[in-house]
Amino acid sequence: MSREGIRKLGRMRRILLALVAVGLMGCSSGGGKSIDSKGGSNEGFKVALLTPGPVNDSGWSAMAYEGLVAIRDELGAEISNQEARGTQIRDAMRSYAQRGFRLVIGHGFEYNEPGVELAMDFPDTVFVSSSGGKTSANAGAFRFYLEQGFYLAGAMAADLSKSGVLAMIGGPKVPSIESTFKAFEAGAKATRPSVRVITLFTGQDSDVAAAKRATLEAISQGADVVIHQANAAAQGVFEACREKGVLAIGSNANQNDNESGVVVGSAVIVAKPAFVELAREVKEGRYQGSIRLIGMEKGAIDFVLNPKLESRVPEAVKQKLAGLKEKILSGELIVPKDEF
Amino acid sequence: MDAWLAILMFATPISLAAIGETVGQRSGVLNIGLEGTMLAGAVCAAMVALWSGNAWLGLSAGIAAGAALSALTAFLCVSRPADQVVVGTGVNLLAMGLTGAWFRSLFGQSGKLFTVPTLPKIGGLDPIAWTVPFLALGAFVLLRRTHFGLALRASGESPKAVEASGRSVFQLRWVGLLVSGALGAAGGAHLALVVSSTFAENMTSGRGFVALAMVTFGRWNPLGAFAACLLIGYLESLQFSLQAAGGGLPQELLLALPYATSLLALALFGRGGRAPAALAIPYRRSG
Numbered sequence: 001m002s003r004e005g006i007r008k009l010g011r012m013r014r015i016l017l018a019l020v021a022v023g024l025m026g027c028s029s030g031g032g033k034s035i036d037s038k039g040g041s042n043e044g045f046k047v048a049l050l051t052p053g054p055v056n057d058s059g060w061s062a063m064a065y066e067g068l069v070a071i072r073d074e075l076g077a078e079i080s081n082q083e084a085r086g087t088q089i090r091d092a093m094r095s096y097a098q099r100g101f102r103l104v105i106g107h108g109f110e111y112n113e114p115g116v117e118l119a120m121d122f123p124d125t126v127f128v129s130s131s132g133g134k135t136s137a138n139a140g141a142f143r144f145y146l147e148q149g150f151y152l153a154g155a156m157a158a159d160l161s162k163s164g165v166l167a168m169i170g171g172p173k174v175p176s177i178e179s180t181f182k183a184f185e186a187g188a189k190a191t192r193p194s195v196r197v198i199t200l201f202t203g204q205d206s207d208v209a210a211a212k213r214a215t216l217e218a219i220s221q222g223a224d225v226v227i228h229q230a231n232a233a234a235q236g237v238f239e240a241c242r243e244k245g246v247l248a249i250g251s252n253a254n255q256n257d258n259e260s261g262v263v264v265g266s267a268v269i270v271a272k273p274a275f276v277e278l279a280r281e282v283k284e285g286r287y288q289g290s291i292r293l294i295g296m297e298k299g300a301i302d303f304v305l306n307p308k309l310e311s312r313v314p315e316a317v318k319q320k321l322a323g324l325k326e327k328i329l330s331g332e333l334i335v336p337k338d339e340f
Numbered sequence: 341m342d343a344w345l346a347i348l349m350f351a352t353p354i355s356l357a358a359i360g361e362t363v364g365q366r367s368g369v370l371n372i373g374l375e376g377t378m379l380a381g382a383v384c385a386a387m388v389a390l391w392s393g394n395a396w397l398g399l400s401a402g403i404a405a406g407a408a409l410s411a412l413t414a415f416l417c418v419s420r421p422a423d424q425v426v427v428g429t430g431v432n433l434l435a436m437g438l439t440g441a442w443f444r445s446l447f448g449q450s451g452k453l454f455t456v457p458t459l460p461k462i463g464g465l466d467p468i469a470w471t472v473p474f475l476a477l478g479a480f481v482l483l484r485r486t487h488f489g490l491a492l493r494a495s496g497e498s499p500k501a502v503e504a505s506g507r508s509v510f511q512l513r514w515v516g517l518l519v520s521g522a523l524g525a526a527g528g529a530h531l532a533l534v535v536s537s538t539f540a541e542n543m544t545s546g547r548g549f550v551a552l553a554m555v556t557f558g559r560w561n562p563l564g565a566f567a568a569c570l571l572i573g574y575l576e577s578l579q580f581s582l583q584a585a586g587g588g589l590p591q592e593l594l595l596a597l598p599y600a601t602s603l604l605a606l607a608l609f610g611r612g613g614r615a616p617a618a619l620a621i622p623y624r625r626s627g
Contacts, residue, residue: 054541056444056451065450167584173591198584203595207545208536210576213350217580220343235453235538259455 045283047071047103048096049081050089050111053205059231059252064107064130067275074276075283090114097122103282105275106130109176109340115139119289126282131176133339135289142274145295146252147183147337148328149267150227152303152321153249154187156265157225158195159317160247167198167218169228169237171205175340177229180251180267184227186336191320198223205231212236219244227251227267238262247312256306264312265305274300296328343577345465350535351573352469353378353527353544357551358558358565359472359479360523365555366483367516368496368509370620372428373413374524375548376435381406381525382532383439386456386539387446389532395457399468399529406525407518409435414517418510421622432548440541451541458537466534468526472566475523479562492516496616499623509623524548550599557606559613571605572598 047068055065065081072079080101084092089106093114096104103126106115112132119127119139131143157166166188170177185197198218202210211233215226219240227249228237234250238260241248250256250266257263274294281287294300303321305313327333357374364371371377381402389398413431416422447454459466483489494502495512502509531547532539550572558564575598583594 054440054451055449056447056541058451058453062450069449199586199591200580200583201591201595203592204545206540206542208538208540208543209350209353209531210545212536213346213577214580214583216346217577217584221581221584232451232540233543235455235540236536238453239455239537255453258453 044078045075045279046078046080046099046101047279047282048079048101048105050084050092050104050106051081052083052085052108052110053231054083055081057205057232058234058255059229061107061231063252063269063271064105064275067271068105070272070276071279075279077279077283085110090118093118093127094121097125101125103128103279105278109141112141126287128278131340133291135291137289138287140289140291142278142292142294144269144271144274145293145301145335145337146180146267146269147335148296148301149269149303150180150184150251151187151328151335152324153227153251153265153267154184154189154197155191155324156303156313156317156321157184157227157247157249158188158191159320160264160313161192161195161225163222163224164192164194165196165198165222165224167200167215167221167223167226169211169214169218169226169230170199170201171207171211171230171233172203173201175338179338179340180229183335183337196222202230202233205233208233208236210236212240215240216244219246225249225264235260247309254304256304256308261308263306264309265303268302268304270300270302274298296325342464345469347570347573347577348472349465349469350576351569352472353531353535354547354551354554354572355472355476355566355569356468356527356530357524357548358554358569359476359562360520360527361551361555362558362560362562362565363479363483363492363523364516364520365619366496366560366616367492367513368499368616368618368621368623369414369417369513369517369520370424370428371410371413371517371520371524372425372552373409373431373435373548374428374520374551375544375546376432377406377409377521377524378528378531378544378548378551379439379542380409380435381528382543383442383528383539384525385529386532387442389456390454393457395459395533398456398533399459399526402525402529402532403522404525406521406523406528408521409525410517410521413521414514417622418513418517421624424620424622436542443539443541453538455537456533456539459534466530468530468534476562476566483562493616495623496618499618503625513623524551527551553602553606556613556615557602560616568602572602575601 049068051061053061055061106129109132111129115127116134116139119136127139129141132141168181188195200214211230215237224246241262242260247264248262250263254266384405385398385402388401389395416427417424495509499509554568557568579594579597
């Protein structure tokens with residue numbers, strides 16, 4: 001090979017390496033820290049939150065961040081939050097524990113195992129993950145039973161649909177999202193066994209265009225009520241529904257007042273009370289490692305109709321929803337959920 | 341018909357970026373910062389459209405932001421002989437950080453869903469998407485049939501010869517980078533204003549990198565790059581149809597379909613393609 005050829009080869013390799021590096025950095029973008037305190041000293045009560053994505057996703061991570069802010073406002077805690085995925089999780093947890101944080105919340109099942117492991121090294125820090133199955137004296141999980149909200153949404157969607165086709169649009173295909181989708185389908189099928197439910201994943205939370213495209217595809221296949229688990233990309237779902245004149249259902253946060261005007265109801269997590277309660281237990285030294293299921297009976301999960309679109313929901317359907325809520329609260333109806 | 345228009349609409353952001361980047365790479369500069377440039381175009385377009393209520397103003401602001409970023413790149417990589425890969429990486433990180441921070445400062449830490457004004461539609465498609473095929477053709481004619489295009493290509497193949505003929509390599513590469521930046525940002529603006537009618541942090545989701553791959557796939561020919569983008573766009577929509585049909589294939593596999601197919605196509609048909617000889621090599625004037 002000529003010298004020129006070798007030089008070129010070296011250059012190509014350098015470019016490839018740089019591309020890989022950029023790709024990796026892209027994955028961990030926004031991994032920055034933000035510390036926010038209200039008169040907290042070093043000796044104060046410190047609480048940290050780790051999220052799988054940016055906290056401005058208007059969904060899963062945003063809800064946890066709002067819970068964290070409530071901990072600051074109601075308990076006077078010093079708070080800090082950070083994005084952490086994969087190998088970053090252990091490092092982030094360890095560094096918070098070393099800096100004297102009393103409570104480290106990991107918002108996802110993937111934080112459960114690292115938390116339980118690190119809990120042995122840091123007995124003064126409590127590690128809690130949102131869902132997950134392992135515990136120790138100072139580590140555990142709390143799991144929001146969002147499946148209950150999705151079940152009710154499915155029951156209503158099946159009644160509202162004229163075509164008998166519903167759709168669920170998800171970002172990345174992860175167990176927590178799949179579990180809520182199964183509950184939606186169960187609710188829909190219980191109402192109307194013949195209903196068809198289309199499931200589409202875009203693979204990414206930030207890709208609004210892909211969410212819109214997936215929704216348009218589902219609508220072109222006949223779907224006329226669409227629910228999502230697309231977090232920051234949800235606007236793409238709503239826009240597609242608005243363009244094609246079909247109804248949408250919001251999730252995680254109450255998205256009924258979305259500008260698109262197509263959100264007929266939302267399956268909501270009210271995370272603040274659960275977050276504050278958890279932090280209060282840790283602050284008062286009462287926390288015991290456990291796995292808690294937080295659902296409708298604690299007021300943490302709900303399905304809320306949009307008052308502006310209530311005319312689209314027949315009285316009989318409203319009554320049925322109320323009846324189903326009743327049954328869930330009394331324990332007569334147990335909504336299916338996956339363990340992960 | 342509707343489905344084909346939708347494919348063109350969804351392929352427009354990547355197509356604009358790939359056509360611009362083809363011109364840029366032909367001049368000898370590799371704009372690794374394309375992803376960041378698209379993102380900057382998207383956020384500026386969305387914010388200005390939101391404030392002014394005018395999508396055209398938003399589009400112009402987005403393009404201006406992209407041109408500014410590529411002017412920065414051009415200053416470092418053309419006027420100064422900085423490494424194009426390093427600078428491009430820096431531009432990406434800068435844009436991701438700045439757009440995220442700006443977005444959070446406007447809409448709060450926990451974000452907000454909102455819509456921005458969009459462009460009018462003519463015959464079922466926005467004006468930008470309609471111009472893309474002509475833009476690809478125009479870039480092709482510019483590169484292949486004009487003296488300026490010849491000089492631009494020469495600056496990517498043999499800059500010394502360009503310099504000897506009395507033209508300035510620096511000038512040609514500045515033009516190449518500005519075209520790449522402006523069109524990349526226009527792609528980002530289209531993604532925000534037309535395709536999504538909103539902005540979300542990191543909403544380009546790797547489209548800039550895909551556009552870079554499409555330049556290679558299209559063999560450094562604007563028409564080829566545009567065709568490659570349409571093919572990817574078609575495969576993406578096919579992927580969602582297959583997912584919806586639920587034929588038993590794993591969804592993870594289907595999500596990778598467009599990229600796996602283009603890799604395969606590149607491996608099978610990419611042999612004739614050859615990168616400009618002086619691509620990514622900083623030009624230094626010698627005595």
